[in-house]
Amino acid sequence: MLIGIGLILFMPLARRWRFLLIVAWLGESCRELRSLVRGAARVRSIRLDAEGNVFGQKPDGRNEILTLLAGSIVLSRVGWLRVRFPDGGRYGELVWGDPAKDLEWQRLQLIWRHNRTAFGQ
Numbered sequence: 001m002l003i004g005i006g007l008i009l010f011m012p013l014a015r016r017w018r019f020l021l022i023v024a025w026l027g028e029s030c031r032e033l034r035s036l037v038r039g040a041a042r043v044r045s046i047r048l049d050a051e052g053n054v055f056g057q058k059p060d061g062r063n064e065i066l067t068l069l070a071g072s073i074v075l076s077r078v079g080w081l082r083v084r085f086p087d088g089g090r091y092g093e094l095v096w097g098d099p100a101k102d103l104e105w106q107r108l109q110l111i112w113r114h115n116r117t118a119f120g121q
Contacts, residue, residue: 001029
């Protein structure tokens with residue numbers, strides 16, 4: 001949010017247009033933050049299986065099927081998973097791991113690489 005405001009401030013636009021862009025950017029940033037907070041409260045963990053299915057564990061322990069969205073990516077040490085809940089709500093989760101030490105991270109990378117047709121496009 002702060003970087004976006006900084007970029008808008010240095011745009012070669014009239015002051016009123018920069019002000020309107022900043023207000024719009026703040027509104028969108030607050031909406032996105034609200035979505036992230038709501039999503040974090042709805043899911044305790046995210047699980048991907050070898051068939052490309054994505055599940056979220058609710059705080060009460062039940063699982064629900066999630067949809068992995070475009071823009072999700074897993075790199076060597078960091079990943080960004082974007083999911084949609086059955087009711088249409090969206091959530092993004094930043095994940096990281098050390099492939100040299102974390103077997104679960106190695107497993108995630110392996111599943112991700114071998115299932116590009118199922119997700120990760």
